[in-house]
Structures are given as C-alpha cells and as structure tokens.
Amino acid sequence: MQLSDYEAALLAGQEGPAVQRAMQIVTTLGRVYGAPDLIPVASVQVAGVSYRNLGDAGLEFNQDWAAQGARVQVPTTLNPSGMDHKQWREQGFSEDFAAKQVAVVAAYTAMGIMPTCTCIPYEIGNRPRAGQSLAWSESSAVVYANSVLAAHTNREGGPSALAAAICGRTARYGLHLPQNRLATHRITVRCPVRTSHEFAALGYLVGKQVGDGVPCFVGLELPPITLGVDGSASLASDHNDALKLMGAALASSGAVALYHVEGVTLEAQNESMVGPAPHEITVDSLAPTIAELNHAIDQIDLVVIGCPHASLAEIGAVAEELRGKKCRAQVWVTTARAVRDQAAERGWVAEIEAAGGLVVADGCVVVAPMRELCYRTLATNSPKMAAYALPHAGLQARFGDLSACMRAAVTGCWEA
C-alpha cells in the first residue's frame, strides 16, 4: 500500500502509540482488501456503545486507548447507548448497568467524540455532503449515508471506524471506488409501494435476496432527492422516513450498504447505476414479507417507534395518535436527545408522557439489556426492530404501521 511520508511516520509511531495503533488497524484492513492507499475522511460515526454488547472487553480496550492519548482528528458522532442517560430509572434498568454504560460513553468522550448517542447522526448536524468520504459504522446510518446522501463509506465496524477517526483516514477500497457503487441487482417493483410501512417491508424482502449486493430499484414513485444549498441531500420528511426505514431493513435482513432508486437517489438521477449483467428480481407482493415479520401474538406489552431513531415528524405523528388517550401498553419512542429537545419544545413529549409513554433519548431497544425488564411482546413499525426483537431482546414482535402500533399501545392488543 502506498503511504505518504507523514502516514508512514504515524505508522512508525512518531505521534505516539495511540495513533500508531489506529494506523495499524486502518492499514491492516487496507491490506486485507487490497487497497492502493489511504484517503482522508470528513466524519466518523462510531458504533459499539451499548455496554450490553461492548462488555468489559470493549470498555477496557477503549479506556486503555484513551489513556494512551487517542483523540479523534475529525468530527465524530456516537451510536445509541443501551439506555437513556437521564431517564434510565424510568426505563427500569439497573444501577449496575447504568454505571458501566456511563463509563463506556465517558471513554469515548475522553477521545473527543461527541456523545450524540444516536443512529441518525445525519439529522443532528453530522450530515455529509454528496461525494464526501466517510468512515461510518452502524449499518442503518451507512446505508442512508451512501444511498440518500450520496456520500461514500464502507460498512465499518465499531473498532475500524474508531481507528479511522483517530488517524483521520481510511483505506480506499469497497464503496470508496466508483466501480463498486454500481448495482449488482435490478429490482423491478410491480406492486404499490407508497407508505413508510410498505417501503420498510420492501427493504426487508429485498435485503434477504441480495445479501451484500447493491440493489437498484426501478418503478418506485418518489420525487427526486435534491441538493440543498449546503451540498447535502434534501427531501420531504415523509419520504425521508420511508427511505430511512427501507434502508435499515435492507441492512438488517441483508448486508446492504448502498442502494439506488432509479430517478430518485442522487447518483441514479442522470445515469444508470446498474452494473453489467445484473441479477433481475421482481417484486409482486409484500404480503408474505409482512406476514413473516408478525409473530402470532395478541397481547402487546411494549410499543417501539424509532428504529432507526425517530425523526421529529415521527414523534409528532405519535403525539397526534396518542393525544388525550391512555396507553395500556408501554410506549417507547427512541430518538436522539437533540430531536427529543425539539419535540419537547413543540409539546409533543408532554403529550406522549400524558398518555403514559416515554420519549427515550440516547437509547435503543436492539442494544438495551431488555432481559432485565419484564416485557414479553413488542409492536413496532420497523422491520429491523421486529426481526431483531427475539434474538436481541427476547421479545416476540408484531410489525405494523405507526397507526396500528399506536392502536395497540392504547388497547394493549394487536388487531390482526
């Protein structure tokens, strides 16, 4: 691999052991993938924040690295935590977990990382411009950054993203190379796909079929994404929420890091992004997918909106559905703290709380220690959450649109 004199000096330890280790990680991955050289990154999103996943192993490693002097060189945001850092008692988590969780975030902030604790960094200020090179982890954010924002990032892991932040560089391979951004699969959609619910189900269906390929959707009726004055993608909030849910589903049932929508996403508006000899997939119905995401449960203990983290518009929709009602099921709307603050200003947090729900900042049900709590069943509008509920949280799940989820919240029962 070709390194500049400065990069070679960093790898040799000129700036100390912390940067040296980061360079070792980045160059090792470059060697694994045959990268020709390194490129600077504009921002980093670091996953591996919940203590439940990271454990003492990751906590100790990060504490050691921070103590060695590791500091991020580029704007770096943090993935969701296992809990709301202010309301974890209301969520029901233990003192032991909370203490460890606080230590995890402290190790990251010691390295200069912003404790954003969200999987939607692009909604709270870390919004890359089209064409920028990034090193992001968190599969739902990666697929959004590549597809909706037209930035360039591989599907980094937590440690490799952190290494890229500490040396400000990543190896140039994978989706940093133009030829790898062409679609491997053409997805012809013949059934109506209009609601967020349908986009989400489509993502889940297609992710299973394309694995780590790049799908290009043909026949989806959405207005083209435009470039805002700041050079980053701009789109209406309902389309944004639909594409966010679809991408998260593609990245969880498969390992999709990039999709195109012909005539809609920025890279696929003026030229075909379909590569040579694509696999052809036709989608005629979403009903079997929706059925597959629903366990045969009637009683709902917990309703989760916000996987990926809820946008301001989604929180507004929940508040409208719950206005003046009382919930039998627990309701968690998970989001970024900055988005929660905006929702609070509009009175939506108070309305949701008056109905018995919680607007959870920082946290995520997929990575939370849900087995500490007594829930058995869950309803959600996210295929990712529905599919991960059982293996990650021990909960059986229902998947429906936001209104169906809110009806279940009020009655405590799922209307099939």
Place this chain on the structure above:
Amino acid sequence: MGTHLQGRAIVEGQAKGLALVSRTPISFLGGVDGERGIITETDHPLYGESVAGRILVFPHGKGSTVGSYVIYRLARAGLAPAAIINVSTEPIVAVGALIADIPLVDQVDISQIETGMPVSLEGADITLG
C-alpha cells in the same frame, strides 16, 4: 517433514499448537465466552471447546464487529488462540487479532487441516505435523 501451506500474513508472528478446526464461520460476540475461552454458540460444531492456546482454524468471522473486542478480552485473560488461520479474513477477526497481537494468516486451504493436528506457523508459512 509435514505438509506445507502458504497463506497471506495479516498479523505477522510465530506460533505452535494443536489445530482446532471449524468448517463453519465463528461469531465472537455471543459465540465465544471471552472470560472462559469457550465456544458457546449452542448449534456450533465446536460448542464447548476451548480456543486457548490452539491454532484456531475457520473460514471467516461473522456477526457483530464488537467481536474484535472479545478477541482482545481473550488475550487479556490469557485464553487467546496461539494463532488464527482463515480462508478469507474480514474486519472482525483482522482487527481483533491485531489488537490482541495474535498471528493471523488467511488465504489458506483449510481443508487440509484437521482438529488435533500439530501446526506451526511463521509469517505466511504453515507446517502441518
């Protein structure tokens, strides 16, 4: 002398030990206990085996990238494999082996290696028997 295999050294080093071979991928997060060094994925063919001091041979890693830290934890607990041999390594194992200082070689035809065989490894060179 035994059979020689040549791979690609991802983390350079030397090691000797008895092979522990999995024909299926290994998930370190949730699949290996970092405190005890035991494979805990219930339907894995190596369920219950200890990786400590073994030449751990498997196609590639799978699952969460947090698995890299489990490999680091194994090393801190003195329960790390002596070396890792993969068919095609990926970031979980590559980063884990690097931060735990475990020699790692990939692009190896692992069909020739059986559990229990003595294996010695130096850089990209592997000797069986």
